[in-house]
Structures are given as C-alpha cells and as structure tokens.
Amino acid sequence: xxxLLYVLAGIVLAVVALTTFADATHPRRIWTGSFWMLFxxxxxxxxxxxxxxxxxxxxxxxxxxxxxGVRSAAHGDNEATRxxxxxxxxxxxxxxxxxxxxVTLLYTVFMHDAFVGLGIGCIVAWAIALVMTRDTPMQxxxxxxxxxxxxxxxxxxxxxxxxxxxVFAAAGVGKAVAAVATAYxxxxxxxxxxxxxxxxxxxxxxxxxxxxxxxxxxxxGVGLPVLVGVQHGDPAVVAAIGMFSGYCGTxxxxxxxxxxxxxxxxxxxxxxxxxxxxxLGTAIPLWVCNVILLLVLLHR
Amino acid sequence: MxxxxxxxxxxxxxxxxxxxxxxxxxxLVVLAGTLATGIAAHFDAGHLLAAIGSGFVETRNLSLVLVLPLAVVALLERHGLREAAQRIIAAIPGASVARLLVTYxxxxxxxxxxxxxxxxxxxxxxxxxxxxxxxAAAERDRAPSEEEKQRLRAQCAAADNVGLFFGEDIFxxxxxxxxxxxxxxxxxxxxxxxxxxxxxxxxxxxAFVIHAVRVIRFARRLQGRA
Numbered sequence: 001x002x003x004l005l006y007v008l009a010g011i012v013l014a015v016v017a018l019t020t021f022a023d024a025t026h027p028r029r030i031w032t033g034s035f036w037m038l039f040x041x042x043x044x045x046x047x048x049x050x051x052x053x054x055x056x057x058x059x060x061x062x063x064x065x066x067x068x069g070v071r072s073a074a075h076g077d078n079e080a081t082r083x084x085x086x087x088x089x090x091x092x093x094x095x096x097x098x099x100x101x102x103v104t105l106l107y108t109v110f111m112h113d114a115f116v117g118l119g120i121g122c123i124v125a126w127a128i129a130l131v132m133t134r135d136t137p138m139q140x141x142x143x144x145x146x147x148x149x150x151x152x153x154x155x156x157x158x159x160x161x162x163x164x165x166x167v168f169a170a171a172g173v174g175k176a177v178a179a180v181a182t183a184y185x186x187x188x189x190x191x192x193x194x195x196x197x198x199x200x201x202x203x204x205x206x207x208x209x210x211x212x213x214x215x216x217x218x219x220x221g222v223g224l225p226v227l228v229g230v231q232h233g234d235p236a237v238v239a240a241i242g243m244f245s246g247y248c249g250t251x252x253x254x255x256x257x258x259x260x261x262x263x264x265x266x267x268x269x270x271x272x273x274x275x276x277x278x279x280l281g282t283a284i285p286l287w288v289c290n291v292i293l294l295l296v297l298l299h300r
Numbered sequence: 301m302x303x304x305x306x307x308x309x310x311x312x313x314x315x316x317x318x319x320x321x322x323x324x325x326x327x328l329v330v331l332a333g334t335l336a337t338g339i340a341a342h343f344d345a346g347h348l349l350a351a352i353g354s355g356f357v358e359t360r361n362l363s364l365v366l367v368l369p370l371a372v373v374a375l376l377e378r379h380g381l382r383e384a385a386q387r388i389i390a391a392i393p394g395a396s397v398a399r400l401l402v403t404y405x406x407x408x409x410x411x412x413x414x415x416x417x418x419x420x421x422x423x424x425x426x427x428x429x430x431x432x433x434x435x436a437a438a439e440r441d442r443a444p445s446e447e448e449k450q451r452l453r454a455q456c457a458a459a460d461n462v463g464l465f466f467g468e469d470i471f472x473x474x475x476x477x478x479x480x481x482x483x484x485x486x487x488x489x490x491x492x493x494x495x496x497x498x499x500x501x502x503x504x505x506x507a508f509v510i511h512a513v514r515v516i517r518f519a520r521r522l523q524g525r526a
Contacts, residue, residue, distance in 0.1 A: 002361070002364075005364060005368070006360055006364060008368070009360075009364050009368055012367055012368070012371050039363075042356060042357070042360070043363075043364075046356075046360055047357055050350070050353075051349075051350040051351075051352075051354040051357065052346055052349040052350045052353055053353065054352075054353030054354070054356055054357055055348070055349030055350055055351070055353030055354075055356070056349055056353075057353075058352050058353065058356050059331065059349070059352065062327045062328070062331040063328075063331065065325070065327040066325045066327040066328030066331060067325075067328075068325075078378060081378055081379065081380075082377070082378065082380040082382070082383055083380065083383065084380070085378070085379030085380030085383075086379075086380030086383035086384050086387065087380075089379060089380065089384070090384060090387075091384055091387075091388065093376055093379060093380060093381045093384045094381070094384065094385075094429070096372060096376060097372075097373070097376055097381060097425075097428055100369055100372060100424055101419045101420070101424060101425070102419075104418040104419075105416060105418050105419055108418055109415075114418050115361045115364060115365065117418065118364075118365050118368065118369070118418065119364065119368055122368040122369055122371065122372050123368075125372045126371060126372045126375070129372055129375050129376055130375070133375060133376075133378070133379045135375060135378070139378070140372075140374065140375040141371070143371075143374035143375050143377065143378050144367075144370055144371040144374045144375075146374060147370045147374040147377075148367075148370060151366075151370075153325075153326075153327050155363065155366060155367070156327070156363070157326055157327065157330070158362045158363065158366070159356060159359050159360065159362045159363045160327065160330045160331075160356075161330060162355070162358075162359035162362055163334070163352060163355035163356045163358075163359055164330055164333060164334050164337075164355075165355075166351070166354075166355035166358065166359070167334050167337055167338060167351050167352065167355055168309070168312065168337060170341070171309040171312070171337045171338060171340065171341035171343070172305075172306065172309050172341060173309045173310065173312065173313065173337065175305050176305055176306065176307045176308075176309050176310050177310070177313075178305075179305040179307070180307070180310075207313055207316070207317075211476075212475075212476065212479055215479065215480065215483060216479075216483045219480075219483050219484070219487070220483070220487055224484070224487045224489065228489065234499075235484055235489045235491050236491045236495040236496045236498070236499050237499045239480040239483075239484055239491070239496050239499075240469065240480070240497070240498075240499035240500040240503070241500075241503055243469060243476055243480060243500075244466065244469065244503040244507075247465045247466065247469075250465060251461065251462070251465070254320055254326060255316070258362060258366070258422075259422070260461070261326065262366065262422060263422045263426065263427075263454075263457035263460075263461075264454070264457070266422055266423060266426070266427045266457075267426070267427060267431055267450075267453040267454070267456070268453075269450045269453060270450060271450070272326075274450060274451070274454040275457045275458055275461070277454070278451070278454040278455050278457070278458040279458045279461065279462065281514055282458070282462055282507070282510050282511045282514055285510050286466075286503070286506060286507055286510055289503065289506040289510070290503055290506075293502050293503060293506075297499065297502070
C-alpha cells in the first residue's frame with residue numbers, strides 16, 4: 001500500500017515538473033523542472049533501481065538546489081476566487097481539511113500505520129474537495145505546484161537530513177560522539193553526571209536532528225551505567241526525562257527540518273530560522289527544568 | 301582515538317555546524333556533511349552513493365506526508381479556506397491571540413498525550429487554518445506590521461511543535477516510549493512502558509506552563525500593552 005502512495009506522490013511531483021518545463025515565463029524552468037522530476041523519480045523508482053542511481057540523483061538534486069537552481073514561478077493572486085469560495089462554501093470548506101485528520105486517525109487506530117493512514121486521508125479529502133469546489137484535478141495540480149514552489153528546496157530537506165542520519169550511523173558517528181561524551185564523566189557526582197546526560201541528549205539531538213538517534217547512545221553511555229548503575233536512580237525517570245532533554249535540542253536545531261525549517265517555508269517567513277528563534281526561549285528554561293527534575297526525582 | 305573508537309567521522313559534524321553558522325545554503329551544507337562523513341569513514345564513491353541512495357529511499361515517508369497533504373490544502377486555499385478560518389475568528393467574541401495560541405497548545409498537547417498526534421500538523425492544520433485564525437485575532441486590535449505577522453506565524457508553528465513534542469511521550473503506545481522500553485531492556489532493565497510514560501508528565505506540565513507564559517507575553521507585546 002505504501003508503495004502505491006509513493007507512486008502517487010511521484011505522479012504529483014512529475015506533473016509539477018512537467019508544467020514547470022512547459023512554463024515559458026519561468027526564470028529557471030530547466031533546472032527547477034529537473035529538480036522536481038528527480039524528486040518524482042526517487043519516489044517512483046526508489047525501491048526498484050540500484051541505490052547508487054538514487055544516490056547520484058540525490059547529489060544532483062542537492063547541487064541544483066544548493067546553487068540556486070530551484071526558483072518559484074510567478075503565481076498570480078486569485079483573490080476573487082478565494083473570496084467567492086469563502087462566500088459560497090463558508091465553513092463547509094473545512095470538511096475536506098478535517099477529513100485528512102479524521103481518516104488518518106481512524107486508520108492509525110485500527111490499522112496501526114499513520115503514514116498509510118495519512119495517504120488514504122489525503123485521497124479521500126482530495127475527492128471531497130474536488131466535488132465540493134467543482135474544480136478539475138489539473139487545477140488541483142496547479143495549486144499543488146504553487147505550494148511546492150513556495151517551499152522550494154525546503155521540501156527536500158527533511159528527507160536529506162534523515163538520509164544523513166543513516167549515513168552517520170553507517171560511518172560510526174554515534175560511537176564517536178558517545179566516546180567523547182563519556183570519556184570524562186565523574187561517575188560519583190550526581191550533578192555532573194546529570195548535566196552530562198541531559199546536556200549530551202540535547203547536544204547530540206541538535207546535531208543529529210533526532211532524539212531517537214541520541215537516546216540509545218546517551219542512555220547506554222551515561223544514563224544507565226552511571227545514573228542507574230552507580231547512583232541507583234530510577235531507570236524510568238532517566239529514560240523519560242532524558243528523552244525530553246533531547247527534545248529541547250530538537251526545538252533549536254535546523255537539523256530537525258520538518259519541524260523547524262519547513263514550517264518557515266510553509267508560512268512564508270523571510271527568516272529561515274524564525275521558528276527556532278520562537279522556540280529558543282522555551283527550550284532553555286525547559287532544559288533547566290529537566291535537569292532539576294532529574295536531580296529531584298532520581299532518588300525519590 | 302578514544303578507547304579504540306575512531307573520532308574521524310566527527311569531521312562531518314564539524315562541516316554541518318560550520319556550514320549552518322556561516323548560513324550557507326542548508327542543502328549544500330547537508331550534502332557536504334554527508335560527503336565528508338563518508339570520506340572520513342573510508343567509503344569509496346560507489347559505496348557512498350549507495351549509502352546516500354538507500355538512506356533516501358528508506359526515508360521517503362517523510363516527504364510523502366508533506367507532498368500529499370499539500371495537494372489537497374492547496375486546492376482548498378484556492379477556494380477560500382484561509383478566509384473561512386479568518387471569518388470564524390471574527391465571529392467569535394472575545395477571541396484573542398493569547399487565548400487562541402494557548403488553547404491550541406493545550407489541545408495539541410493533550411490530544412498528542414492521548415495518541416491523537418495525527419489530528420494536527422504544520423501542513424495539515426498550521427498553514428491552512430491555525431495561522432490565518434491567529435492573524436485574524438491579531439487584526440482585531442490593530443493592523444500588525446508585516447514583521448509582526450511573520451513573528452506571529454512563527455509562534456503558531458512553535459505552539460504546534462511544543463504541544464506535539466511534550467505531549468506524545470505520555471502516550472504509552474507511541475514510538476518513543478516503545479524505543480525507550482526496548483533500549484532499557486537491551487541494557488538489562490525491564491521497565492513497564494506505563495512507568496516511562498508516567499514520568500514524562502512532570503516535564504509535559506513544565507513545557508505547557510513555560511510556553512503558555514511566553515505566548516501570553518508575546519501576545520501582550522503584539523497588542524502594544526507590554
């Protein structure tokens with residue numbers, strides 16, 4: 001099922017690529033179209049061709065995007081359509097938007113697969129939206145292109161970073177970070193051990209963009225051997241609050257692109273790091289709270 | 301070398317930090333970091349490309365959840381979804397930026413704690429209706445400047461992230477709790493997932509209080525009543 005959804009996403013991206021190629025007014029139509037077409041091909045051919053080919057495509061996409069090859073077309077403002085739609089449909093326009101959430105939720109609860117659930121939710125919502133707005137599938141592709149243009153290369157960034165995390169793991173980066181983090185820990189000072197554990201979780205999460213990658217290393221390196229093994233703390237407290245210390249790192253890193261960088265593009269913010277700046281003032285005091293909670297709750 | 305572990309792969313992290321600090325294009329930074337890591341780990345060209353390719357193929361679900369909702373949301377925006385969201389806020393007496401953001405934060409956190417994290421999201425709710433609603437609420441008092449509007453939208457994205465992150469670990473069946481359970485078990489500690497989820501609650505409460513206070517202060521500044 002998930003493979004079918006990948007093909008569907010590939011088709012959307014391919015249509016975006018083809019309409020970009022055909023857009024004579026576009027400032028960089030060949031490079032931008034190639035970017036979206038390569039992205040489409042990774043979805044459609046991903047599991048079917050040797051990984052070296054996909055890797056070469058990824059390097060090409062990153063290079064096109066990195067050197068400014070991905071530009072937006074000039075999308076006219078359709079204020080009249082929007083006002084007419086809001087007047088005609090009113091709050092009913094929320095039905096397809098909420099259908100995505102509800103179908104995803106139901107599918108996740110009963111079938112335990114959120115990704116497939118979201119995909120099916122989108123198909124259902126898309127069908128409702130087409131009927132309700134009396135618009136054509138092609139028009140919906142034009143609108144999809146408008147939003148993807150607004151995102152630009154940021155659309156690719158979450159997947160690039162997840163890929164980097166896997167390359168890190170294959171190259172032994174986690175082991176090296178754990179060796180550095182644990183080399184100089186004074187195992188008998190609770191404060192120092194807690195600071196190294198909570199700080200390591202935040203720092204390593206910020207670097208990897210993902211607390212799930214940091215947790216096994218920091219829990220195995222400091223959390224359990226020192227806080228539980230030497231100091232007899234409660235392992236459930238170490239795990240739960242340690243993971244949250246990592247999430248404080250997630251709030252402030254561009255490496256967590258799907259949470260911090262993509263929304264900047266989605267919300268059309270001039271500053272790529274505006275969301276991180278909005279979160280910094282929460283992340284720092286919350287991290288301090290985690291350190292205090294660890295010290296207090298470890299030996300209740 | 302520390303304890304026989306090679307530190308050479310850390311070069312990739314140095315490239316990333318340097319690149320982000322110099323504010324180079326993130327795509328180039330990530331590409332350079334990937335290549336540096338692979339070279340430092342003595343991957344040959346074919347091996348490195350294969351590692352990049354298989355890593356990319358394995359993580360397609362991340363882009364899937366972005367591309368498919370956008371196709372729907374884009375069509376709805378053409379027919380006035382954002383305008384409809386703004387009208388709803390205009391029709392509610394007493395709707396304010398602080399109330400809207402704190403309510404969203406609370407609902408987002410509680411639903412995530414109940415395992416309903418799929419109900420909301422940056423592409424599914426923040427862009428299509430939450431940010432437009434916040435903007436409509438801000439415009440009640442006075443017309444915000446473009447810079448203020450952008451900072452408000454960034455606060456909307458932040459409320460979604462904070463609510464999600466610090467709610468979902470309370471849900472026992474969430475992946476993070478399962479991961480913690482598995483890691484603890486592999487290290488010889490078999491702890492019930494319920495206990496791990498329970499000890500997430502103190503931080504979850506702190507997160508709500510800290511962020512809600514910041515949101516309220518932000519809303520006050522926005523309304524010029526600092």
